[in-house]
Amino acid sequence: MLKPYPIISPQISTGNIYHFNTQYGVVYEVRFGRKENNILHVNLVFGVTNEEYDGEEYVLTNKGDVFRVMTTIAEIVKIYLEKHPHTQIFEFTAENSTLTKDEAQKRLKLYGRYIPKVFDSNQWKIVKKDDTVQIIKKNKY
Numbered sequence: 471m472l473k474p475y476p477i478i479s480p481q482i483s484t485g486n487i488y489h490f491n492t493q494y495g496v497v498y499e500v501r502f503g504r505k506e507n508n509i510l511h512v513n514l515v516f517g518v519t520n521e522e523y524d525g526e527e528y529v530l531t532n533k534g535d536v537f538r539v540m541t542t543i544a545e546i547v548k549i550y551l552e553k554h555p556h557t558q559i560f561e562f563t564a565e566n567s568t569l570t571k572d573e574a575q576k577r578l579k580l581y582g583r584y585i586p587k588v589f590d591s592n593q594w595k596i597v598k599k600d601d602t603v604q605i606i607k608k609n610k611y
Contacts, residue, residue, distance in 0.1 A: 474542035477549070484553045486512075488546045489519075492535055496520055500546045502554075510558040516543055536580070544584045551588070560589075560605040574601050 478489040486502040497519045505511040551557065564577035578601065585596060589605050597604045 472538045472541045474545040475538060477542065477546055479549070486550070488549070490542050490546075492539065494535065498539065498542075500543055502550055508559070510556055512554075512557055512560055514547065514560055514562040540580065540584050541587075544587045547588045558607045561602060563602045571601075578603060 475490040475492055478491075479485070480487055486504075488500045489497060490500075491497050498516060499519050500514070500516040503513045503515065505513070547560070562581060564574040564581065569577065578598070582596075582598075582603065585603075585605060589596075593608055594605050595608055597606060
């Protein structure tokens with residue numbers, strides 16, 4: 471397994487925004503946004519924050535380190551889950567204004583490879599719909 475990049479945690483340990491820098495100088499931000507009507511349901515959003523990518527945070531950087539980037543994001547999700555053990559639903563999409571439907575599905579498939587590295591299938595179920603994936607806790611409080 472690849473070693474994750476060093477993670478920059480939020481100043482408040484239960485915060486919701488993490489960062490990391492790749493060996494190529496690409497800066498990523500990983501955010502956990504709580505749903506307004508259900509604080510135990512979070513959207514997972516991550517992307518590039520470098521200005522050179524013209525503000526397109528979901529850009530494909532093509533630096534050859536996608537697996538290490540995904541390993542780092544998986545590690546951040548684990549940390550977040552440790553800090554927020556009552557979270558019931560994690561949701562993410564393959565959002566990108568420039569992606570075709572086929573490219574979005576390939577991106578979701580990549581993301582899906584990392585779900586088992588974070589979420590135990592005995593405790594969580596995966597629900598896929600279009601370009602969105604929800605990971606839902608089976609035994610809710």
